[in-house]
Amino acid sequence: MNYRLSISLNQSTANLIQISNCILDLFGSKNLKIFETLSPYSTRKPVQPKPKLVGLDESEYGLLKSWPNYDGLAYGLGVDPTHPDLQNVAQEEQNSLQTYIVFLEKPASSKFSVESDLDSWYQSFLAETTANLNQQRIVHAYHSVVTGFAAKLTPEEVKAMENKEGFLSAHLEKTVPLLTTHSPDFLGLHQGYGLWKQANYGEGLIIGLLDTGIAPDHPSFSDEGVSPPPATWKGKCDFNGTVCNNKLIGAQNFVGAEEGNITGNPFDLVGHGTHTSGTAAGNFVEGASVFGEANGTAVGMAPYAHLAMYKVCYGIGCRYGDILAGLDAAVEDGLDVLSLSLGGPSLPFYDDVIAIGAFAAIRKGIFFSCAAGNSGPYYESLSNEAPWIFTVGASTTDRILKSQDEKLNTYGSIIGDALAPKVASFSSRGPSLSSPGILKPDIIGPGVDILAAWPESVDNATLPNPKATFNIISGTSMATPHLSGIAALIKKSHPDWSPAAIKSAIMTTADVLNLAGTPIVDQNLTPADVFAIGGGHVNPAKANDPGLIFDIKPEDYFPYLCGLNYNETAIKIITQQTVKCSEVGLILEAQLNYPSFSIKAGPNQTQSQYYTRTVKNVGPATSTYNLDLLVPHQMGMSVNPQVLTFTEVNQEITYHVEFMAQDGAGKDGVPYGQGYLRWFSDKHNVTTPIAVIFDTPQD
Incomplete structure (x- = not known):
């Protein structure tokens, strides 16, 4: 069961009592300040819910995503975030510590060869007064997946970090279900x-x-x-x-x-x-x-x-x-x-x-x-x-x-x-x-x-x-x-x-x-x-025996990320290395060598779209694959070549696919089209699904 509450604090006292009781019973007392705000309208204390054990609906474990700020919490509960009571709580929270994840660019210097060196460097990003506090501010130090740390900080402290060499970005921590x-x-x-x-x-x-x-x-x-x-x-x-x-x-x-x-x-x-x-x-x-x-x-x-x-x-x-x-x-x-x-x-x-x-x-x-x-x-x-x-x-x-x-x-x-x-x-x-x-x-x-x-x-x-x-x-x-x-x-x-x-x-x-x-x-x-x-x-x-595979190396994602219009800092956070789009180039998302297609088409996408796919033979050394197409609604397609002939294991062949939107595509109100491109031999069927998202004109 998914819960979605939509309420306003501008309600009658009776309604607020009923609504607040519902919220407190449903969500318990994890977010204490928001419940302190609601508690004057409640007739009983927060009760931590007991989840069902048998037949448990998985989404009941994810009732809340846990919000990093009270505007977010208000949005999640459907509460009006502009209400004065809630704004007071939000302002108090702004002046308190919150957990941020801080992404850094690892220096090339050899002095950061061991984790303890990195940890000391992380500590240097905290203000001197902060570092001397008894309270432990750094929650986690990261060394492999990313260079950076999670720490309890104020917004002002995060702002001060932005001028330090090696700083990439900082984000308020979220909680996912x-x-x-x-x-x-x-x-x-x-x-x-x-x-x-x-x-x-x-x-x-x-x-x-x-x-x-x-x-x-x-x-x-x-x-x-x-x-x-x-x-x-x-x-x-x-x-x-x-x-x-x-x-x-x-x-x-x-x-x-x-x-x-x-x-x-x-x-x-x-x-x-x-x-x-x-x-x-x-x-x-x-x-x-x-x-x-x-x-x-x-x-x-x-x-x-x-x-x-x-x-x-x-x-x-x-x-x-x-x-x-x-x-x-x-x-x-x-x-x-x-x-x-x-x-x-x-x-x-x-x-x-x-x-x-x-x-x-x-x-x-x-x-x-x-x-x-x-x-x-x-x-x-x-x-x-x-x-x-x-x-x-x-x-x-x-x-x-x-x-x-x-x-x-x-x-x-x-x-x-x-x-x-x-x-x-x-x-x-x-x-x-x-x-x-x-x-x-x-x-x-x-x-x-x-x-x-x-x-x-x-x-x-x-x-x-x-x-x-x-x-x-x-x-x-x-x-x-x-x-x-x-x-x-x-x-x-x-x-x-x-x-x-x-x-x-x-x-x-x-x-x-x-x-x-x-x-x-x-x-x-x-x-x-x-x-x-x-x-x-x-x-x-x-x-376990697919016949052909579509492979992607980690570096193949670089031009894909550039095609998403991510800047160098954003790509560095993901890949942990410097990627210059001017050097690696960029590709449309659908050009990634993925075992499916998803494209946009319609009145505003009338030109043909061209993509390639490369398949590797992991089946019999000598094999021939023929083409079978189910063309999506209101689309045209062509594939070249239409026969793939392999003579050895691990041999790769590239084929080209053209998509053409028909006249009036997307005007009938149907938002999506689908089909497939299948290569078949006497032993294998290799199927890639096709999705078309129609750019439906707005009235």
């Missing part, structure tokens, strides 16, 4: 054969998750059958004693730094992180159920892969500073896959710490997957839109859980929904606001009624193993670790593939038909469009 047993079988993963056998269940691969922590003693994280971690692993375990093992090889806590208490361990007090970890790489646990239903063997996508947890979230959400600190550690620890089931609103990539951290990750060859968000079914509602991120939407499986007791939220299972997979109603849709020329989401995967590990019992059942506790929840948070685990399996099978190659393999082989052989549908049971499904629904076996 947190956005399984049958799904392996539904996805075609079976013990003893197929992709699981080929990839040896993900053995030796390391999946890192940024989340709410983990319950380390859950049997899903047993290391039975799991090999020791590879020698390249450099992470650590913050749990006491011997809690970590060959399955859970790392666990660190980054929550609490703003309060001056980062000494807590990474245990999961919420459940979200335990659930996502179990979904990605949980070991086999027999007899998993909730209220005796959905009974079966619980197992993650890559059951013999290793896990590392970076606790950056608490119950209400995840602070940007903590996320960046977790990413800063994760990219240096030797991971193969990073999975983030969290995200905020659409932002320019230089303002988005997840996009910034993801770029650092892919430069090290780490596959980076993120939740698309739970703001569907509305268009333009995506999180995590950067093209170097694998953006995951949510779908159903063929298991229907029907509530048999509303009060207890108990469930009964029915297997065999022929319309599965369906797009989840809450799954966020494109087009992307940050980069409309990149089609997002990339993929959909199981995210509805997913059973996976949970820190405690939700049904008080008597279990043979009292620690074998599970829960059933929904969200793009649940879909993301499915794809992260599948990416680990593919990386195990193809260790030389880049993150972009793995993404391409998954997208171009995805299913667009359901179990009944008809197009995948949305919440209205009408065919889902490409802004809901991206490439389609993941098919792990096909993704």
